[in-house]
Amino acid sequence: MISKVKNAMSNLVGGMMPHGHHHHNNHHSGGGQTCGQDSLPPRFPYGRPDFLDLTPELLQYSTEHASRPVLALKRGSRLPWQTGYAEVINAGKSMLNEDQASCEKLFVKKPSGKHRNSTLVDDNGDGTGIPLQFWGVFDGHAGSGAAIMASKLLHRLIRDGLGEICHLLENPSSAPPICLAKNGSPYQAEAKKGATQEAEDPDAVCDSSVRFHMEKVVSLESLIMGVIETAFKQMDDLIEKEKTSYAISGGCCALAVIHLMGKLYVANSGDSRAIIIRNNEVIAMTNEFTPESERQRLQYLGFLRPELLGNEFTHIEFPRRIQHSELGKKMLYRDHTMTGWAYKTIVEDDLKFPLIYGEGKK
Amino acid sequence: MISKVKNAMSNLVGGMMPHGHHHHNNHHSGGGQTCGQDSLPPRFPYGRPDFLDLTPELLQYSTEHASRPVLALKRGSRLPWQTGYAEVINAGKSMLNEDQASCEKLFVKKPSGKHRNSTLVDDNGDGTGIPLQFWGVFDGHAGSGAAIMASKLLHRLIRDGLGEICHLLENPSSAPPICLAKNGSPYQAEAKKGATQEAEDPDAVCDSSVRFHMEKVVSLESLIMGVIETAFKQMDDLIEKEKTSYAISGGCCALAVIHLMGKLYVANSGDSRAIIIRNNEVIAMTNEFTPESERQRLQYLGFLRPELLGNEFTHIEFPRRIQHSELGKKMLYRDHTMTGWAYKTIVEDDLKFPLIYGEGKK
Numbered sequence: 135m136i137s138k139v140k141n142a143m144s145n146l147v148g149g150m151m152p153h154g155h156h157h158h159n160n161h162h163s164g165g166g167q168t169c170g171q172d173s174l175p176p177r178f179p180y181g182r183p184d185f186l187d188l189t190p191e192l193l194q195y196s197t198e199h200a201s202r203p204v205l206a207l208k209r210g211s212r213l214p215w216q217t218g219y220a221e222v223i224n225a226g227k228s229m230l231n232e233d234q235a236s237c238e239k240l241f242v243k244k245p246s247g248k249h250r251n252s253t254l255v256d257d258n259g260d261g262t263g264i265p266l267q268f269w270g271v272f273d274g275h276a277g278s279g280a281a282i283m284a285s286k287l288l289h290r291l292i293r294d295g296l297g298e299i300c301h302l303l304e305n306p307s308s309a310p311p312i313c314l315a316k317n318g319s320p321y322q323a324e325a326k327k328g329a330t331q332e333a334e335d336p337d338a339v340c341d342s343s344v345r346f347h348m349e350k351v352v353s354l355e356s357l358i359m360g361v362i363e364t365a366f367k368q369m370d371d372l373i374e375k376e377k378t379s380y381a382i383s384g385g386c387c388a389l390a391v392i393h394l395m396g397k398l399y400v401a402n403s404g405d406s407r408a409i410i411i412r413n414n415e416v417i418a419m420t421n422e423f424t425p426e427s428e429r430q431r432l433q434y435l436g437f438l439r440p441e442l443l444g445n446e447f448t449h450i451e452f453p454r455r456i457q458h459s460e461l462g463k464k465m466l467y468r469d470h471t472m473t474g475w476a477y478k479t480i481v482e483d484d485l486k487f488p489l490i491y492g493e494g495k496k
Numbered sequence: 497m498i499s500k501v502k503n504a505m506s507n508l509v510g511g512m513m514p515h516g517h518h519h520h521n522n523h524h525s526g527g528g529q530t531c532g533q534d535s536l537p538p539r540f541p542y543g544r545p546d547f548l549d550l551t552p553e554l555l556q557y558s559t560e561h562a563s564r565p566v567l568a569l570k571r572g573s574r575l576p577w578q579t580g581y582a583e584v585i586n587a588g589k590s591m592l593n594e595d596q597a598s599c600e601k602l603f604v605k606k607p608s609g610k611h612r613n614s615t616l617v618d619d620n621g622d623g624t625g626i627p628l629q630f631w632g633v634f635d636g637h638a639g640s641g642a643a644i645m646a647s648k649l650l651h652r653l654i655r656d657g658l659g660e661i662c663h664l665l666e667n668p669s670s671a672p673p674i675c676l677a678k679n680g681s682p683y684q685a686e687a688k689k690g691a692t693q694e695a696e697d698p699d700a701v702c703d704s705s706v707r708f709h710m711e712k713v714v715s716l717e718s719l720i721m722g723v724i725e726t727a728f729k730q731m732d733d734l735i736e737k738e739k740t741s742y743a744i745s746g747g748c749c750a751l752a753v754i755h756l757m758g759k760l761y762v763a764n765s766g767d768s769r770a771i772i773i774r775n776n777e778v779i780a781m782t783n784e785f786t787p788e789s790e791r792q793r794l795q796y797l798g799f800l801r802p803e804l805l806g807n808e809f810t811h812i813e814f815p816r817r818i819q820h821s822e823l824g825k826k827m828l829y830r831d832h833t834m835t836g837w838a839y840k841t842i843v844e845d846d847l848k849f850p851l852i853y854g855e856g857k858k
Contacts, residue, residue: 299839312815312827313826314839316826316841348853351815352815355836356836356837357828359837361836361838362836363835434793434796438797453674454674454711454712462678463675463676463678464675464678465674465675466672466674466675466714471725472721472722472726474719474720474722474724475718475719475721476719476722476725477660477661493710
């Protein structure tokens with residue numbers, strides 16, 4: 135074990151550390167799959183957030199579980215919005231710090247042909263466009279790969295999604311049109327004005343008398359929320375896709391705060407929490423996902439798609455693990471439709487590991 | 497049409513009115529299935545709540561859409577808890593009043609062999625047991641059958657469910673045991689005391705040293721909530737089962753209020769609302785189910801089980817219906833993961849009727 139750690143540490147300094155190594159052997163239960171992953175290159179090398187600007191020596195120092203040094207911004211360096219930051223590694227739960235953070239200033243602009251759908255474009259570009267300030271924290275679990283990748287790319291996905299609606303952001307006083315032409319220009323608004331048909335759009339209806347019953351009005355803000363929510367999903371899909379070519383270990387919570395056009399947007403998926411402190415009062419800006427808050431949704435999924443439980447889990451919740459000797463007795467349980475509890479007779483299937491277990495952080 | 501109504505009215509007075517007839521022919525879109533149902537006998541004859549104690553003449557009078565008489569309790573009759581009640585038929589949306597109500601005093605007691613699982617037992621029995629006061633309102637849709645059946649049986653299902661845990665209700669000071677023996681006695685509590693094995697239970701573990709990590713504590717109140725939630729589900733299952741033998745038309749909202757052992761329990765499924773008025777202040781006790789509140793849950797179901805959409809509906813929400821001429825353009829949409837909106841290119845599948853449409857009552 136010691137030699138393995140030493141070897142990993144020397145790789146680490148060289149920036150080649152494969153993600154997801156742990157002190158505890160029982161974390162290697164992935165077995166063959168983990169070994170297969172190890173032969174793939176990491177998507178991004180292990181490191182701490184860019185804004186800490188660590189030297190290789192400091193990076194190595196940051197992983198010492200015995201001294202647990204607190205890392206903060208370098209003296210004299212400044213982040214936008216007087217952002218503060220400090221981190222410390224855990225007491226030995228994982229060899230590397232699996233959590234990540236990012237703080238980026240970006241510019242939203244119309245996608246140009248060559249940059250379309252490229253998340254590799256420089257963050258700052260040429261400094262033109264609508265400014266966007268992004269903060270993110272990514273609480274990694276069972277490996278640092280997903281958190282590193284999300285900290286490098288989530289803000290770019292959001293920027294690119296906003297770029298697609300850039301022409302709407304530039305006219306914030308008018309509500310977004312329900313329908314756009316293929317080239318992205320406001321189709322319906324044009325049609326209602328009775329404008330001439332767009333050249334690329336031979337089917338355009340120009341009858342300005344068309345009216346729609348129960349048409350919902352959608353605000354620009356909810357369009358921005360839609361971009362952020364979609365980017366979270368795209369980030370997930372991208373990790374899944376790139377896992378075929380790279381070693382991307384673990385998963386992570388994602389908490390993103392975006393300042394755009396005078397408004398602050400906060401999005402969370404997982405068990406972190408954003409707070410605002412004002413006049414010594416703590417205002418929670420997000421709610422954590424916990425086994426309690428997500429129980430019914432996940433049980434419902436397990437109920438509807440039992441094949442996802444892989445014959446290993448039961449979607450029914452019990453107040454504790456059941457022993458084999460209790461078969462045939464009655465145990466308290468909760469199903470996806472219930473907030474209260476009832477008794478059911480224990481059958482063989484109930485001995486499987488419960489999909490929902492524990493209560494999360496307190 | 498007139499002769500059909502006349503015929504229905506004469507059937508009504510004879511108590512043989514099949515449920516679910518409407519003035520409007522477009523409500524008969526069920527076609528063959530409805531005709532098939534009509535040949536089955538109704539599960540319960542049409543009527544108004546028992547506590548109104550209407551004569552056949554008053555029952556007929558109650559259905560007059562022109563005069564719309566207000567029905568209230570008979571002079572001199574009293575309901576428990578000074579319960580008040582008044583109803584009036586709609587202005588012609590349906591021929592009969594599809595809504596129902598119930599107000600019942602029941603007694604919870606241990607199930608005896610012959611009465612077990614019988615929802616046909618008299619409500620009052622011999623007046624022994626734990627008293628339970630039940631109020632229910634059932635807002636029927638597309639027929640009165642389901643609302644009538646629920647108003648006759650839901651309180652009995654709740655009473656019988658509580659009867660199964662009667663021995664726990666009788667000892668409210670001790671928390672319900674996690675596990676019961678097959679005969680319903682508190683199994684684990686016995687085992688922890690190291691009592692002798694129960695005769696019918698040869699596998700009983702009597703090792704009092706057995707301790708469970710992360711065992712949840714379940715209150716008696718959450719057990720009562722579990723009974724009520726389970727009864728709602730049982731009511732649904734019973735309607736489905738009896739539809740093979742009886743004509744049970746439509747569906748209904750169910751709002752139940754139960755007073756038991758000094759506490760008031762309120763349960764709702766649908767778009768009714770329970771309120772308490774205190775010092776002229778209105779306190780909402782339930783939240784209605786609306787297309788807005790249930791959107792993501794239903795979209796998620798449609799996404800996970802597309803076969804339930806019958807190739808007729810799309811689980812994606814759009815701000816309005818899409819026209820065929822808009823194929824290939826971009827339309828605002830929301831999927832089950834989103835609270836905000838985004839644009840998607842319209843494909844053939846998006847022309848289907850949306851699963852979520854409209855915003856419910858305002």
